[in-house]
Amino acid sequence: MKKILMLFVVIAVCVCAAAVAKDWRSGIAWEEPKAVKAGDVPNAPPSDAIVLFDGKDTSEWTNDKWKIVDGAMVANKGDNRTKKKFGSVQLHIEFAIPELKDHKGGQGDGNSGVYFGSNYEVQILNSYGNNKTYFDGQCGSIYKQRAPMVNASKKPGEWQTYDIVFNRPKLQIESGKLVKVERPAYITVFHNGVLIINHHELEGSTSWDNAPHYDPHPELLPIQLQDHGHPVKFRNIWIREIQDDNTKPKQEREPYFL
Ligand code: MG
Numbered sequence: 001m002k003k004i005l006m007l008f009v010v011i012a013v014c015v016c017a018a019a020v021a022k023d024w025r026s027g028i029a030w031e032e033p034k035a036v037k038a039g040d041v042p043n044a045p046p047s048d049a050i051v052l053f054d055g056k057d058t059s060e061w062t063n064d065k066w067k068i069v070d071g072a073m074v075a076n077k078g079d080n081r082t083k084k085k086f087g088s089v090q091l092h093i094e095f096a097i098p099e100l101k102d103h104k105g106g107q108g109d110g111n112s113g114v115y116f117g118s119n120y121e122v123q124i125l126n127s128y129g130n131n132k133t134y135f136d137g138q139c140g141s142i143y144k145q146r147a148p149m150v151n152a153s154k155k156p157g158e159w160q161t162y163d164i165v166f167n168r169p170k171l172q173i174e175s176g177k178l179v180k181v182e183r184p185a186y187i188t189v190f191h192n193g194v195l196i197i198n199h200h201e202l203e204g205s206t207s208w209d210n211a212p213h214y215d216p217h218p219e220l221l222p223i224q225l226q227d228h229g230h231p232v233k234f235r236n237i238w239i240r241e242i243q244d245d246n247t248k249p250k251q252e253r254e255p256y257f258l
Pocket of ligand 1 (some may be wrong): 111112113121124155226228
């Protein structure tokens with residue numbers, strides 16, 4: 001009986017917390033990113049890439065509700081995470097916003113996202129043409145932290161690409177608590193081959209209802225694709241693990257001429 005009562009209290013607290021959550025906005029007056037028309041880009045995985053989805057095999061992923069339709073994995077019933085976890089990476093991913101008769105616009109149109117862990121989101125959204133939303137929440141934004149430099153979005157139904165470089169943060173964590181951000185995370189994004197985010201320093205996690213802030217998390221995180229209730233399609237996903245920083249090997253002698 002006591003356990004049931006406790007469960008009831010926990011549920012009530014959660015419901016109340018959800019009820020008071022408010023849409024947090026940065027207050028920064030981002031200018032509208034200029035639209036550019038992207039060219040075609042080569043997308044085949046290089047030899048040292050880990051292929052996360054090749055159009056047939058979803059075994060690298062945890063959510064079996066995401067089914068394969070015509071060689072694409074479709075967002076459905078919850079987020080989908082990789083089984084493997086990663087630190088700093090180069091990630092290639094292709095996505096298509098659903099074609100609808102009636103595009104509702106704003107955040108309710110083809111919303112998904114590429115996350116590093118559950119923490120850092122590069123937004124996926126229909127931002128083609130006149131579908132407007134807050135600019136640091138449009139397609140290619142670091143959600144609520146930075147608008148893309150330009151809008152390289154293609155039409156709903158067309159395949160689009162992200163090539164993302166993610167440099168993980170270095171967090172000093174003691175007893176599960178964040179003591180110090182030793183180095184922030186950085187993200188670079190090419191959208192359909194166009195540079196839209198250039199080595200952007202993350203201020204922390206990308207939250208809908210909170211200002212950015214770092215939370216303690218492990219060094220290695222899964223890649224997570226967001227299910228926002230829209231059947232966004234994904235294909236040709238591959239990843240390369242990269243060096244955390246640009247440290248050089250040990251200098252064994254003074255520089256010299258041959
Ligand atoms: Mg999203």
